[in-house]
Amino acid sequence: MTHIFSLFIGPKSPKIKKPITRTVFISAFIHFCFCLLSFKSQQTNRNVPTQNHHPIQLIPSFTRTHKINKQRVSSITMTMVTRSASRSLLLPRTAPERVAELFDEKLFKQPLPNEDCPICYLRLPIEGVQNTHQSCCGKMLCDGCVRAHSVAAADTERYKCVFCRTEAPSSDEEHIERMKKRVEANDAQAMFNLGTYYILGMNGLRQDHWMTLELYHESAKLGNKNAHFALSLCYQTGRTVEKDTRKETYHLQLGAMGGDVCARYNLGCNEDNAGNMDRAFKHWMISANDGYDVSMKAVQEGYEIGFVTKDDYAKTIRAYYNSIAEMKSDDRDRAAAACLSKAE
Numbered sequence: 088m089t090h091i092f093s094l095f096i097g098p099k100s101p102k103i104k105k106p107i108t109r110t111v112f113i114s115a116f117i118h119f120c121f122c123l124l125s126f127k128s129q130q131t132n133r134n135v136p137t138q139n140h141h142p143i144q145l146i147p148s149f150t151r152t153h154k155i156n157k158q159r160v161s162s163i164t165m166t167m168v169t170r171s172a173s174r175s176l177l178l179p180r181t182a183p184e185r186v187a188e189l190f191d192e193k194l195f196k197q198p199l200p201n202e203d204c205p206i207c208y209l210r211l212p213i214e215g216v217q218n219t220h221q222s223c224c225g226k227m228l229c230d231g232c233v234r235a236h237s238v239a240a241a242d243t244e245r246y247k248c249v250f251c252r253t254e255a256p257s258s259d260e261e262h263i264e265r266m267k268k269r270v271e272a273n274d275a276q277a278m279f280n281l282g283t284y285y286i287l288g289m290n291g292l293r294q295d296h297w298m299t300l301e302l303y304h305e306s307a308k309l310g311n312k313n314a315h316f317a318l319s320l321c322y323q324t325g326r327t328v329e330k331d332t333r334k335e336t337y338h339l340q341l342g343a344m345g346g347d348v349c350a351r352y353n354l355g356c357n358e359d360n361a362g363n364m365d366r367a368f369k370h371w372m373i374s375a376n377d378g379y380d381v382s383m384k385a386v387q388e389g390y391e392i393g394f395v396t397k398d399d400y401a402k403t404i405r406a407y408y409n410s411i412a413e414m415k416s417d418d419r420d421r422a423a424a425a426c427l428s429k430a431e
């Protein structure tokens with residue numbers, strides 16, 4: 088595998104701290120325990136897929152909590168009015184201003200929605216926990232389809248990939264071997280998944296943050312939005328690599344532009360903390376449009392305090408419910424209920 092630092096896509100090579108503390112991603116570990124239990128129980132049941140859920144489920148607990156400063160609203164509204172007034176004068180922009188403007192145009196563009204599940208042709212859920220990456224063919228399938236297929240199969244039959252009909256791996260080793268083959272085939276999602284196995288030391292792998300960073304960076308280099316978000320968390324916490332706000336923002340922006348709703352929400356929180364509430368709400372509206380409930384809640388709060396206009400709120404809530412409807416199905420509901428009952 089290529090040397091780790093040749094894969095870094097940030098402006099500088101990160102300085103990795105060793106030894107790395109075990110407290111990295113504590114919340115993720117809690118999810119991991121559940122995931123591991125789930126995985127083990129799957130292995131004892133021949134009729135249930137042995138592949139794990141897409142590891143993005145381990146990440147969303149790291150999204151921040153927005154805290155809107157209501158007292159700041161009126162002063163910021165004034166700033167926005169002044170800014171738009173100065174724009175109307177059509178003052179010539181300096182080159183850096185123009186570059187920033189062009190970048191913002193890209194940053195605040197509504198990203199393309201998730202692709203469809205290749206089995207049911209419904210938009211894949213934004214919550215990674217509701218999707219499963221197939222280590223055989225690399226397809227991302229919704230859990231609704233995976234579970235419906237498992238339930239329909241005979242008890243004696245081992246799970247076969249709904250897409251390519253390959254039998255599920257019978258052990259951790261086989262699962263990891265398949266995942267490594269997918270990585271060699273440049274499967275960005277497999278890189279991200281394997282990186283997450285390494286950071287948590289799961290599926291028989293020894294915990295190795297060095298490998299995680301290598302895989303996350305390689306995946307991000309190929310444009311994987313989950314990897315960008317995961318890297319932003321590494322630079323935010325400063326526990327796996329040296330803390331670096333610039334690189335955190337860099338990966339958040341690329342993740343958000345790629346359609347990661349958690350990255351977009353965190354960008355909004357960072358803007359809110361910096362006092363840029365107009366930018367914060369723009370981010371939250373975009374991720375709410377994609378069906379992200381945490382962002383929708385923030386937009387609703389913005390509307391209640393008078394920062395978000397009635398028109399913007401109406402548009403956002405309409406887009407939010409449309410997205411939810413596009414991602415909903417009975418099979419998916421049943422899969423989510425089964426997942427919940429297993430956790431209890």
Ligand SMILES: [Zn+2]
Nearest residue numbers: 204207229232
């Ligand atoms: Zn499906």
Ligand SMILES: [Zn+2]
Nearest residue numbers: 223224248251
């Ligand atoms: Zn397959």
